[in-house]
Amino acid sequence: MSRWPGQRRSDVLWHAARVTAAWAAIAALAAAIGLFAVVDRKYGLIVAALVLVVGVFAADPILLVVAAFPGIFLLERVGGGGTNLAVADALVFVGALVCLLHIRWKEAHHLRQFLVGILVYEATLILIVAVHPNRYDIVEWFHRMSYLAGSVLIGWVLARTGRARQAFRLYLLGASIIALLAMEHAVTLHFKPAQWGLYQKNAIGAMMWVAIVVTQVNPSWTGVSRRQARVVKILCILGLLASQSRQAMVVLIGVLCLAALMNPEVRRRSKLMLLGIIPLAGFLYYDFTTQAKNNPKFNTVAIRLDQYAAALKVWHLSPIFGEGMRFYNLPQFSNVGVPPSVIIENLAASGIVGSIAFLACAVLLVRAVVKLPREVGLLGLLVLCGHLTEGLFDIFWIGAYSAAPMIVVGVAIGMADMVRRGIPLPGRSGDRAPLARAGPAVAGGVVGGAVGGAVAAPGAVAPGVVGAAPAESSSVTSRAARTVRSRLAAPASRRPPAPAG
Numbered sequence: 332m333s334r335w336p337g338q339r340r341s342d343v344l345w346h347a348a349r350v351t352a353a354w355a356a357i358a359a360l361a362a363a364i365g366l367f368a369v370v371d372r373k374y375g376l377i378v379a380a381l382v383l384v385v386g387v388f389a390a391d392p393i394l395l396v397v398a399a400f401p402g403i404f405l406l407e408r409v410g411g412g413g414t415n416l417a418v419a420d421a422l423v424f425v426g427a428l429v430c431l432l433h434i435r436w437k438e439a440h441h442l443r444q445f446l447v448g449i450l451v452y453e454a455t456l457i458l459i460v461a462v463h464p465n466r467y468d469i470v471e472w473f474h475r476m477s478y479l480a481g482s483v484l485i486g487w488v489l490a491r492t493g494r495a496r497q498a499f500r501l502y503l504l505g506a507s508i509i510a511l512l513a514m515e516h517a518v519t520l521h522f523k524p525a526q527w528g529l530y531q532k533n534a535i536g537a538m539m540w541v542a543i544v545v546t547q548v549n550p551s552w553t554g555v556s557r558r559q560a561r562v563v564k565i566l567c568i569l570g571l572l573a574s575q576s577r578q579a580m581v582v583l584i585g586v587l588c589l590a591a592l593m594n595p596e597v598r599r600r601s602k603l604m605l606l607g608i609i610p611l612a613g614f615l616y617y618d619f620t621t622q623a624k625n626n627p628k629f630n631t632v633a634i635r636l637d638q639y640a641a642a643l644k645v646w647h648l649s650p651i652f653g654e655g656m657r658f659y660n661l662p663q664f665s666n667v668g669v670p671p672s673v674i675i676e677n678l679a680a681s682g683i684v685g686s687i688a689f690l691a692c693a694v695l696l697v698r699a700v701v702k703l704p705r706e707v708g709l710l711g712l713l714v715l716c717g718h719l720t721e722g723l724f725d726i727f728w729i730g731a732y733s734a735a736p737m738i739v740v741g742v743a744i745g746m747a748d749m750v751r752r753g754i755p756l757p758g759r760s761g762d763r764a765p766l767a768r769a770g771p772a773v774a775g776g777v778v779g780g781a782v783g784g785a786v787a788a789p790g791a792v793a794p795g796v797v798g799a800a801p802a803e804s805s806s807v808t809s810r811a812a813r814t815v816r817s818r819l820a821a822p823a824s825r826r827p828p829a830p831a832g
Contacts, residue, residue, distance in 0.1 A: 396426045430484040712743075
Protein backbone atom coordinates (compact mmCIF):
# COMPACT_ATOMS: atom_id res chain seq x y z
CA MET A 332 0.00 0.00 0.00
CA SER A 333 1.46 3.33 -1.06
CA ARG A 334 1.99 6.12 1.42
CA TRP A 335 1.14 9.80 1.15
CA PRO A 336 4.10 12.16 1.40
CA GLY A 337 4.99 12.58 5.05
CA GLN A 338 2.73 9.74 6.20
CA ARG A 339 4.29 7.23 8.57
CA ARG A 340 4.32 3.52 7.81
CA SER A 341 2.62 2.70 11.13
CA ASP A 342 -0.34 4.94 10.22
CA VAL A 343 -0.71 3.17 6.90
CA LEU A 344 -0.69 -0.23 8.56
CA TRP A 345 -3.21 0.90 11.19
CA HIS A 346 -5.55 2.23 8.48
CA ALA A 347 -5.23 -1.04 6.53
CA ALA A 348 -6.00 -3.05 9.67
CA ARG A 349 -9.14 -1.02 10.38
CA VAL A 350 -10.40 -1.41 6.82
CA THR A 351 -9.73 -5.15 6.89
CA ALA A 352 -11.52 -5.54 10.23
CA ALA A 353 -14.53 -3.58 8.98
CA TRP A 354 -14.87 -5.73 5.86
CA ALA A 355 -14.38 -8.89 7.92
CA ALA A 356 -17.18 -7.81 10.25
CA ILE A 357 -19.46 -7.10 7.30
CA ALA A 358 -18.68 -10.51 5.78
CA ALA A 359 -19.31 -12.27 9.11
CA LEU A 360 -22.58 -10.39 9.57
CA ALA A 361 -23.76 -11.28 6.08
CA ALA A 362 -22.88 -14.93 6.70
CA ALA A 363 -24.78 -14.86 10.01
CA ILE A 364 -27.87 -13.38 8.36
CA GLY A 365 -27.70 -16.01 5.62
CA LEU A 366 -27.33 -18.80 8.18
CA PHE A 367 -30.26 -17.57 10.26
CA ALA A 368 -32.38 -17.17 7.12
CA VAL A 369 -31.71 -20.80 6.18
CA VAL A 370 -32.25 -22.20 9.68
CA ASP A 371 -35.25 -20.05 10.62
CA ARG A 372 -36.65 -17.28 8.45
CA LYS A 373 -38.05 -15.40 11.45
CA TYR A 374 -34.67 -15.09 13.16
CA GLY A 375 -33.07 -14.09 9.89
CA LEU A 376 -35.56 -11.25 9.49
CA ILE A 377 -34.98 -10.17 13.09
CA VAL A 378 -31.20 -10.02 12.62
CA ALA A 379 -31.60 -8.15 9.33
CA ALA A 380 -33.96 -5.67 10.97
CA LEU A 381 -31.48 -5.07 13.78
CA VAL A 382 -28.71 -4.44 11.27
CA LEU A 383 -30.97 -1.99 9.44
CA VAL A 384 -31.80 -0.16 12.67
CA VAL A 385 -28.13 0.14 13.62
CA GLY A 386 -27.29 1.43 10.14
CA VAL A 387 -30.06 4.01 10.22
CA PHE A 388 -29.05 5.10 13.71
CA ALA A 389 -25.47 5.61 12.56
CA ALA A 390 -26.57 7.61 9.48
CA ASP A 391 -29.43 9.68 10.96
CA PRO A 392 -30.66 8.85 14.48
CA ILE A 393 -33.66 11.19 14.24
CA LEU A 394 -34.91 9.20 11.25
CA LEU A 395 -35.88 6.43 13.68
CA VAL A 396 -37.90 8.98 15.61
CA VAL A 397 -39.57 10.24 12.43
CA ALA A 398 -40.43 6.68 11.37
CA ALA A 399 -42.24 6.04 14.65
CA PHE A 400 -45.02 8.50 13.78
CA PRO A 401 -46.25 6.97 10.50
CA GLY A 402 -45.23 3.55 11.85
CA ILE A 403 -48.24 3.51 14.18
CA PHE A 404 -50.28 2.18 11.23
CA LEU A 405 -48.31 -1.10 11.33
CA LEU A 406 -50.47 -3.34 13.50
CA GLU A 407 -48.73 -6.64 12.76
CA ARG A 408 -47.87 -8.48 15.96
CA VAL A 409 -44.32 -9.41 16.96
CA GLY A 410 -43.36 -11.78 19.72
CA GLY A 411 -45.59 -14.32 21.35
CA GLY A 412 -46.97 -15.33 24.67
CA GLY A 413 -46.84 -12.48 27.13
CA THR A 414 -45.04 -10.10 24.78
CA ASN A 415 -47.40 -9.96 21.80
CA LEU A 416 -46.70 -6.35 20.84
CA ALA A 417 -47.31 -4.65 17.52
CA VAL A 418 -44.64 -3.40 15.15
CA ALA A 419 -45.86 0.10 16.01
CA ASP A 420 -45.10 -0.55 19.69
CA ALA A 421 -41.55 -1.62 18.81
CA LEU A 422 -41.00 1.50 16.68
CA VAL A 423 -42.27 3.76 19.47
CA PHE A 424 -40.04 2.02 22.02
CA VAL A 425 -36.92 2.32 19.82
CA GLY A 426 -37.78 5.91 18.95
CA ALA A 427 -38.20 6.80 22.63
CA LEU A 428 -34.77 5.35 23.45
CA VAL A 429 -33.22 7.49 20.71
CA CYS A 430 -35.07 10.54 22.05
CA LEU A 431 -33.43 10.17 25.46
CA LEU A 432 -30.14 11.09 23.78
CA HIS A 433 -31.53 14.28 22.23
CA ILE A 434 -33.47 15.93 25.07
CA ARG A 435 -32.06 18.85 27.00
CA TRP A 436 -34.13 18.74 30.13
CA LYS A 437 -33.31 22.33 31.08
CA GLU A 438 -35.09 23.46 27.91
CA ALA A 439 -38.07 21.12 28.40
CA HIS A 440 -40.11 23.07 30.95
CA HIS A 441 -43.56 22.06 29.69
CA LEU A 442 -42.40 18.51 28.98
CA ARG A 443 -41.28 18.05 32.59
CA GLN A 444 -44.65 19.27 33.84
CA PHE A 445 -46.45 16.86 31.52
CA LEU A 446 -44.35 13.87 32.58
CA VAL A 447 -45.20 14.34 36.27
CA GLY A 448 -48.61 12.69 35.89
CA ILE A 449 -47.16 9.78 33.90
CA LEU A 450 -44.41 9.15 36.45
CA VAL A 451 -46.93 9.18 39.30
CA TYR A 452 -49.06 6.61 37.47
CA GLU A 453 -46.11 4.38 36.56
CA ALA A 454 -44.80 4.52 40.12
CA THR A 455 -48.19 3.33 41.35
CA LEU A 456 -48.16 0.48 38.85
CA ILE A 457 -44.95 -0.81 40.43
CA LEU A 458 -47.13 -1.82 43.39
CA ILE A 459 -49.31 -3.83 41.03
CA VAL A 460 -46.24 -5.55 39.59
CA ALA A 461 -45.05 -6.33 43.14
CA VAL A 462 -48.43 -7.83 44.06
CA HIS A 463 -48.66 -9.82 40.78
CA PRO A 464 -45.06 -10.57 39.78
CA ASN A 465 -45.46 -12.25 36.41
CA ARG A 466 -44.12 -11.57 32.93
CA TYR A 467 -47.42 -10.11 31.76
CA ASP A 468 -47.26 -7.35 34.36
CA ILE A 469 -43.61 -6.59 33.69
CA VAL A 470 -44.08 -6.37 29.92
CA GLU A 471 -47.22 -4.25 30.29
CA TRP A 472 -45.48 -1.85 32.69
CA PHE A 473 -42.82 -1.11 30.08
CA HIS A 474 -45.48 -1.00 27.38
CA ARG A 475 -47.49 1.65 29.19
CA MET A 476 -44.39 3.69 29.93
CA SER A 477 -43.47 3.59 26.25
CA TYR A 478 -47.06 4.27 25.21
CA LEU A 479 -47.49 7.33 27.44
CA ALA A 480 -44.06 8.84 28.05
CA GLY A 481 -42.23 7.44 25.02
CA SER A 482 -44.77 8.79 22.54
CA VAL A 483 -44.61 12.25 24.08
CA LEU A 484 -40.81 12.22 23.96
CA ILE A 485 -40.98 11.35 20.26
CA GLY A 486 -43.26 14.30 19.57
CA TRP A 487 -41.11 16.69 21.59
CA VAL A 488 -37.91 15.70 19.79
CA LEU A 489 -39.64 15.98 16.41
CA ALA A 490 -40.58 19.55 17.26
CA ARG A 491 -37.23 20.49 18.77
CA THR A 492 -35.15 19.07 15.90
CA GLY A 493 -37.30 20.61 13.17
CA ARG A 494 -38.50 17.24 11.82
CA ALA A 495 -42.18 17.67 12.71
CA ARG A 496 -43.08 18.76 9.18
CA GLN A 497 -41.58 15.61 7.69
CA ALA A 498 -43.24 13.39 10.30
CA PHE A 499 -46.68 14.97 9.86
CA ARG A 500 -46.54 14.56 6.10
CA LEU A 501 -45.62 10.89 6.38
CA TYR A 502 -48.33 10.34 9.00
CA LEU A 503 -51.02 11.95 6.85
CA LEU A 504 -49.81 9.94 3.85
CA GLY A 505 -50.25 6.74 5.86
CA ALA A 506 -53.71 7.83 6.99
CA SER A 507 -54.68 8.52 3.37
CA ILE A 508 -53.55 5.02 2.34
CA ILE A 509 -55.59 3.44 5.14
CA ALA A 510 -58.60 5.55 4.08
CA LEU A 511 -58.30 4.39 0.46
CA LEU A 512 -58.06 0.76 1.57
CA ALA A 513 -61.10 1.21 3.81
CA MET A 514 -63.14 2.65 0.93
CA GLU A 515 -62.07 -0.21 -1.33
CA HIS A 516 -63.07 -2.83 1.26
CA ALA A 517 -66.39 -1.08 1.91
CA VAL A 518 -67.27 -1.20 -1.79
CA THR A 519 -66.12 -4.82 -2.06
CA LEU A 520 -68.20 -5.81 0.98
CA HIS A 521 -71.29 -4.09 -0.43
CA PHE A 522 -70.98 -1.10 1.95
CA LYS A 523 -70.62 -3.13 5.10
CA PRO A 524 -68.13 -1.88 7.75
CA ALA A 525 -64.66 -1.91 6.26
CA GLN A 526 -62.30 -4.13 8.22
CA TRP A 527 -59.62 -6.67 7.39
CA GLY A 528 -57.22 -8.65 9.54
CA LEU A 529 -56.04 -6.61 12.49
CA TYR A 530 -57.55 -3.46 11.00
CA GLN A 531 -60.86 -3.65 12.79
CA LYS A 532 -63.46 -0.95 12.12
CA ASN A 533 -62.91 0.85 15.43
CA ALA A 534 -59.14 0.80 14.87
CA ILE A 535 -59.62 2.39 11.45
CA GLY A 536 -62.01 4.93 12.94
CA ALA A 537 -59.47 5.87 15.62
CA MET A 538 -56.85 6.45 12.93
CA MET A 539 -59.21 8.54 10.84
CA TRP A 540 -60.55 10.95 13.45
CA VAL A 541 -57.06 11.94 14.62
CA ALA A 542 -55.99 12.68 11.04
CA ILE A 543 -59.19 14.67 10.43
CA VAL A 544 -58.61 16.82 13.52
CA VAL A 545 -54.98 17.45 12.56
CA THR A 546 -55.97 18.58 9.04
CA GLN A 547 -58.92 20.63 10.25
CA VAL A 548 -57.04 22.61 12.89
CA ASN A 549 -53.78 22.49 10.90
CA PRO A 550 -51.65 25.07 12.73
CA SER A 551 -48.80 26.56 10.73
CA TRP A 552 -46.11 24.67 12.64
CA THR A 553 -47.26 21.33 11.19
CA GLY A 554 -45.84 22.48 7.86
CA VAL A 555 -48.77 20.94 5.95
CA SER A 556 -50.14 23.19 3.22
CA ARG A 557 -53.84 23.97 3.18
CA ARG A 558 -54.31 22.14 -0.13
CA GLN A 559 -52.66 18.98 1.18
CA ALA A 560 -54.67 19.18 4.38
CA ARG A 561 -57.90 19.55 2.43
CA VAL A 562 -57.21 16.48 0.27
CA VAL A 563 -56.22 14.32 3.25
CA LYS A 564 -59.23 15.51 5.24
CA ILE A 565 -61.66 14.52 2.49
CA LEU A 566 -60.05 11.09 2.12
CA CYS A 567 -60.09 10.45 5.87
CA ILE A 568 -63.72 11.54 6.20
CA LEU A 569 -64.65 9.03 3.50
CA GLY A 570 -62.48 6.43 5.23
CA LEU A 571 -64.25 7.09 8.53
CA LEU A 572 -67.64 6.68 6.87
CA ALA A 573 -66.42 3.46 5.24
CA SER A 574 -65.36 2.06 8.61
CA GLN A 575 -68.76 2.92 10.14
CA SER A 576 -67.08 3.34 13.52
CA ARG A 577 -69.76 5.10 15.53
CA GLN A 578 -67.60 5.82 18.55
CA ALA A 579 -64.98 7.50 16.36
CA MET A 580 -67.72 9.62 14.78
CA VAL A 581 -69.01 10.64 18.20
CA VAL A 582 -65.49 11.58 19.35
CA LEU A 583 -64.91 13.57 16.15
CA ILE A 584 -68.15 15.50 16.65
CA GLY A 585 -67.21 16.39 20.22
CA VAL A 586 -63.65 17.42 19.31
CA LEU A 587 -64.77 19.63 16.41
CA CYS A 588 -67.37 21.36 18.58
CA LEU A 589 -64.73 21.96 21.26
CA ALA A 590 -62.33 23.34 18.65
CA ALA A 591 -64.98 25.72 17.32
CA LEU A 592 -65.72 26.99 20.82
CA MET A 593 -62.08 27.54 21.75
CA ASN A 594 -60.70 29.09 18.56
CA PRO A 595 -62.50 31.65 16.35
CA GLU A 596 -60.15 30.93 13.43
CA VAL A 597 -61.02 27.23 13.50
CA ARG A 598 -64.70 28.15 13.82
CA ARG A 599 -64.44 30.34 10.72
CA ARG A 600 -62.82 27.55 8.70
CA SER A 601 -65.11 24.81 10.03
CA LYS A 602 -68.53 26.08 8.98
CA LEU A 603 -69.02 23.33 6.44
CA MET A 604 -67.77 20.69 8.89
CA LEU A 605 -70.09 21.96 11.60
CA LEU A 606 -73.03 21.81 9.19
CA GLY A 607 -72.07 18.24 8.32
CA ILE A 608 -72.25 17.29 11.99
CA ILE A 609 -76.05 17.61 11.99
CA PRO A 610 -76.81 14.87 9.41
CA LEU A 611 -74.01 12.73 10.86
CA ALA A 612 -75.56 12.93 14.33
CA GLY A 613 -78.93 12.05 12.83
CA PHE A 614 -77.42 9.04 11.05
CA LEU A 615 -75.77 7.83 14.27
CA TYR A 616 -79.05 8.08 16.18
CA TYR A 617 -80.98 6.27 13.45
CA ASP A 618 -78.39 3.50 13.13
CA PHE A 619 -78.19 2.97 16.87
CA THR A 620 -81.96 2.81 17.41
CA THR A 621 -82.47 0.53 14.40
CA GLN A 622 -79.85 -1.94 15.57
CA ALA A 623 -81.20 -1.90 19.13
CA LYS A 624 -84.71 -2.73 17.89
CA ASN A 625 -83.78 -5.37 15.34
CA ASN A 626 -81.17 -7.20 17.37
CA PRO A 627 -81.48 -6.19 21.02
CA LYS A 628 -79.53 -9.13 22.51
CA PHE A 629 -76.58 -9.14 20.14
CA ASN A 630 -75.97 -5.50 19.28
CA THR A 631 -72.74 -3.80 20.20
CA VAL A 632 -74.19 -2.22 23.33
CA ALA A 633 -75.37 -5.55 24.72
CA ILE A 634 -72.05 -7.21 23.90
CA ARG A 635 -70.12 -4.47 25.66
CA LEU A 636 -72.34 -4.65 28.70
CA ASP A 637 -71.60 -8.38 28.93
CA GLN A 638 -67.86 -7.63 28.69
CA TYR A 639 -68.17 -5.03 31.42
CA ALA A 640 -69.99 -7.49 33.68
CA ALA A 641 -67.31 -10.16 33.19
CA ALA A 642 -64.51 -7.67 33.95
CA LEU A 643 -66.28 -6.39 37.06
CA LYS A 644 -66.53 -9.97 38.35
CA VAL A 645 -62.76 -10.20 37.99
CA TRP A 646 -62.37 -6.94 39.92
CA HIS A 647 -64.50 -8.24 42.79
CA LEU A 648 -61.90 -10.97 43.35
CA SER A 649 -59.28 -8.36 44.25
CA PRO A 650 -60.82 -4.88 44.58
CA ILE A 651 -57.73 -3.10 45.99
CA PHE A 652 -54.93 -4.13 43.61
CA GLY A 653 -56.87 -5.95 40.89
CA GLU A 654 -55.71 -9.14 39.23
CA GLY A 655 -52.75 -7.66 37.41
CA MET A 656 -52.21 -5.98 34.08
CA ARG A 657 -53.13 -8.24 31.15
CA PHE A 658 -55.11 -10.43 33.52
CA TYR A 659 -57.03 -11.72 30.50
CA ASN A 660 -53.90 -13.68 29.48
CA LEU A 661 -53.98 -15.72 32.68
CA PRO A 662 -55.42 -19.25 32.33
CA GLN A 663 -58.13 -18.73 34.95
CA PHE A 664 -59.50 -15.72 33.02
CA SER A 665 -59.28 -17.16 29.53
CA ASN A 666 -63.01 -16.59 29.01
CA VAL A 667 -62.74 -12.86 29.82
CA GLY A 668 -61.81 -10.49 27.02
CA VAL A 669 -60.25 -7.07 27.16
CA PRO A 670 -62.97 -4.73 28.50
CA PRO A 671 -63.65 -1.87 26.04
CA SER A 672 -63.40 0.83 28.70
CA VAL A 673 -60.27 2.20 30.32
CA ILE A 674 -62.05 2.70 33.66
CA ILE A 675 -63.34 -0.88 33.95
CA GLU A 676 -60.07 -2.27 32.57
CA ASN A 677 -58.12 -0.39 35.24
CA LEU A 678 -60.45 -1.63 37.96
CA ALA A 679 -60.01 -5.27 36.91
CA ALA A 680 -56.28 -4.96 36.25
CA SER A 681 -55.02 -2.63 38.97
CA GLY A 682 -57.96 -2.25 41.33
CA ILE A 683 -58.96 0.90 43.15
CA VAL A 684 -55.32 1.95 43.64
CA GLY A 685 -54.49 1.84 39.95
CA SER A 686 -57.78 3.44 38.92
CA ILE A 687 -57.28 6.43 41.22
CA ALA A 688 -53.71 6.79 39.92
CA PHE A 689 -54.94 6.75 36.32
CA LEU A 690 -57.59 9.39 37.01
CA ALA A 691 -54.98 11.57 38.70
CA CYS A 692 -52.67 11.03 35.72
CA ALA A 693 -55.41 12.06 33.24
CA VAL A 694 -56.18 15.22 35.23
CA LEU A 695 -52.50 16.19 35.44
CA LEU A 696 -51.98 15.58 31.71
CA VAL A 697 -54.94 17.72 30.69
CA ARG A 698 -53.90 20.43 33.15
CA ALA A 699 -50.36 20.51 31.73
CA VAL A 700 -51.66 20.87 28.15
CA VAL A 701 -54.17 23.56 29.14
CA LYS A 702 -51.26 25.67 30.40
CA LEU A 703 -49.63 25.72 26.95
CA PRO A 704 -50.03 28.83 24.79
CA ARG A 705 -53.31 28.52 22.93
CA GLU A 706 -51.68 29.04 19.53
CA VAL A 707 -49.54 25.90 19.87
CA GLY A 708 -51.43 23.94 22.52
CA LEU A 709 -54.93 23.82 20.99
CA LEU A 710 -54.26 20.84 18.72
CA GLY A 711 -52.64 18.88 21.53
CA LEU A 712 -55.51 19.63 23.91
CA LEU A 713 -58.15 18.58 21.38
CA VAL A 714 -56.43 15.32 20.51
CA LEU A 715 -55.74 14.48 24.16
CA CYS A 716 -59.34 15.11 25.25
CA GLY A 717 -60.65 13.10 22.29
CA HIS A 718 -58.29 10.24 23.06
CA LEU A 719 -59.30 10.06 26.72
CA THR A 720 -62.98 10.23 25.77
CA GLU A 721 -62.56 7.45 23.23
CA GLY A 722 -60.91 5.32 25.89
CA LEU A 723 -64.13 5.34 27.89
CA PHE A 724 -65.81 3.26 25.18
CA ASP A 725 -62.98 1.30 23.57
CA ILE A 726 -59.83 -0.67 24.32
CA PHE A 727 -57.27 1.83 25.54
CA TRP A 728 -53.94 0.08 26.12
CA ILE A 729 -53.82 -2.62 23.45
CA GLY A 730 -54.29 -0.52 20.32
CA ALA A 731 -50.86 0.49 19.00
CA TYR A 732 -52.50 3.15 16.84
CA SER A 733 -53.40 4.99 20.05
CA ALA A 734 -49.83 6.29 20.26
CA ALA A 735 -50.61 8.84 17.52
CA PRO A 736 -52.57 11.23 19.80
CA MET A 737 -49.76 11.20 22.36
CA ILE A 738 -47.17 11.96 19.67
CA VAL A 739 -49.28 14.93 18.51
CA VAL A 740 -49.45 16.13 22.13
CA GLY A 741 -45.68 15.78 22.37
CA VAL A 742 -45.17 17.91 19.25
CA ALA A 743 -47.42 20.62 20.73
CA ILE A 744 -45.44 20.55 23.98
CA GLY A 745 -42.18 20.80 22.04
CA MET A 746 -43.47 23.82 20.12
CA ALA A 747 -44.54 25.44 23.39
CA ASP A 748 -41.06 24.97 24.84
CA MET A 749 -39.60 26.56 21.71
CA VAL A 750 -41.90 29.57 22.08
CA ARG A 751 -40.91 29.86 25.72
CA ARG A 752 -37.25 30.13 24.73
CA GLY A 753 -37.92 32.49 21.83
CA ILE A 754 -36.88 29.98 19.16
CA PRO A 755 -38.45 30.41 15.69
CA LEU A 756 -41.30 28.04 14.93
CA PRO A 757 -41.51 26.42 11.53
CA GLY A 758 -44.28 27.57 9.21
CA ARG A 759 -45.89 26.14 6.14
CA SER A 760 -44.56 27.34 2.81
CA GLY A 761 -46.51 30.21 1.33
CA ASP A 762 -47.60 31.79 4.60
CA ARG A 763 -47.00 35.52 4.60
CA ALA A 764 -46.99 36.12 8.33
CA PRO A 765 -44.04 34.41 10.01
CA LEU A 766 -44.38 32.67 13.33
CA ALA A 767 -42.42 33.47 16.48
CA ARG A 768 -38.91 34.74 15.86
CA ALA A 769 -35.88 34.17 17.97
CA GLY A 770 -34.90 37.20 19.95
CA PRO A 771 -36.84 39.97 21.66
CA ALA A 772 -40.48 40.64 20.91
CA VAL A 773 -42.43 43.67 22.03
CA ALA A 774 -46.06 44.66 21.95
CA GLY A 775 -47.40 45.85 18.65
CA GLY A 776 -45.93 43.00 16.63
CA VAL A 777 -42.41 44.47 16.18
CA VAL A 778 -39.97 41.60 16.63
CA GLY A 779 -36.49 42.53 17.69
CA GLY A 780 -37.25 46.25 17.41
CA ALA A 781 -38.29 49.10 19.65
CA VAL A 782 -41.45 50.98 20.37
CA GLY A 783 -41.15 54.56 21.57
CA GLY A 784 -37.41 54.17 21.86
CA ALA A 785 -37.61 51.29 24.36
CA VAL A 786 -35.88 48.10 23.30
CA ALA A 787 -37.08 44.80 24.72
CA ALA A 788 -34.71 42.81 26.86
CA PRO A 789 -32.76 40.14 25.00
CA GLY A 790 -34.64 36.83 24.92
CA ALA A 791 -37.85 38.37 26.30
CA VAL A 792 -41.08 37.48 24.58
CA ALA A 793 -44.18 39.57 24.98
CA PRO A 794 -47.00 37.69 26.71
CA GLY A 795 -49.34 36.10 24.23
CA VAL A 796 -47.16 37.01 21.23
CA VAL A 797 -46.72 33.93 19.09
CA GLY A 798 -47.33 35.32 15.63
CA ALA A 799 -45.95 38.48 14.10
CA ALA A 800 -47.60 41.72 13.08
CA PRO A 801 -50.79 41.77 10.99
CA ALA A 802 -50.38 41.08 7.28
CA GLU A 803 -51.15 44.65 6.21
CA SER A 804 -48.31 46.09 8.30
CA SER A 805 -45.79 43.31 7.78
CA SER A 806 -43.68 45.22 5.26
CA VAL A 807 -43.42 48.36 7.43
CA THR A 808 -42.69 46.26 10.49
CA SER A 809 -39.99 44.24 8.76
CA ARG A 810 -38.28 47.37 7.42
CA ALA A 811 -38.37 49.00 10.85
CA ALA A 812 -37.05 45.87 12.51
CA ARG A 813 -34.22 45.51 10.00
CA THR A 814 -33.27 49.18 10.44
CA VAL A 815 -33.17 48.93 14.25
CA ARG A 816 -31.20 45.69 14.15
CA SER A 817 -28.66 47.08 11.70
CA ARG A 818 -28.16 50.18 13.86
CA LEU A 819 -27.80 48.13 17.01
CA ALA A 820 -25.41 45.68 15.37
CA ALA A 821 -23.16 48.29 13.66
CA PRO A 822 -20.36 49.68 15.87
CA ALA A 823 -20.64 53.34 16.74
CA SER A 824 -18.44 55.34 14.34
CA ARG A 825 -16.10 57.77 15.89
CA ARG A 826 -15.42 61.11 14.21
CA PRO A 827 -11.68 61.84 13.94
CA PRO A 828 -10.53 64.74 16.10
CA ALA A 829 -10.32 68.13 14.42
CA PRO A 830 -6.78 69.31 13.60
CA ALA A 831 -5.31 71.77 16.10
CA GLY A 832 -5.48 75.40 15.10
